[in-house]
Amino acid sequence: MPxxxxxxGPMPFYCSEDAIFNYKDLKTSKQVRWAEHAVYLGKTIKEFLGFxxxxxxxxxxxxxxRGIxxxxxxxxxxxxxxxxxxxxxxIGGGYVGMMVMDKYDVKHKFFGKGGGCIVAEVSVWFSEVGSDSILNRLI
Structure with a gap:
């Protein structure tokens, strides 16, 4: 049993005796947005705009x-x-958020008889969608 x-979404990450399909090199990035207001003869004032x-x-x-x-x-x-x-x-039983896949890069590592790829590493990038996304309105 995995x-x-x-x-x-529908793609599980799992580990079992028969198959391993897991993520590695997990990175997250969160950034704050600021507006800068110039003040004559004074310091710039920053205003928090959100995340x-x-x-x-x-x-x-x-x-x-490894089974996949x-x-x-x-x-x-x-x-x-x-x-x-x-x-x-x-990830790891914790809800990260509603995400869209922005990009992926495939690195074909090893090939078997006949030239078919038997090992590939894929770097995947996701970004969070706002709370007003179409999917959130349907749920």
């Missing part, structure tokens, strides 16, 4: 010897980005 470590969307990135490994072939996993990942929908991102 131990689910998190998910992005920029949370940004999350990590690397996924599609490895045929790149030939199967990469089309599923491509389908997720092509849908351009926000999905919940859950």
């Amino acid at each position: 131990n689910v470590l998190g998910c992005y 920029s969307p949370l940004e999350v990135s990590f690397t996924l490994r599609f490895d045929a010897s 072939s790149p030939m199967v996993g990469l089309p599923q990942l491509e389908k997720l980005i092509d849908q351009h929908l926000a999905f919940p991102l859950i």
Whole structure:
């Protein structure tokens, strides 16, 4: 039975005796937005405007010897980005937020007989969507 470590919408991250599909190099970034107002002969005054969307990135490994072939996993990942929908991102059992996949880069690492990719590492970038997203209004 797999131990689910998190998910992005319909894509679970898991570890079991038969398969390993997990994230690594997890990074998050949160930024504050400020307006600057110039003051004649004085110091600039900053005004808090709010937060920029949370940004999350990590690397996924599609490895045929670990139970998830790149030939199967990469089309599923491509389908997720092509849908351009926000999905919940859950990491380690904690809800991160409603995220959209902004970008992914594939690094084809190893190839088997016949030239088919057997190991690929994919760097994935996500950004948080606002509370007024279409998906949030449907829920």
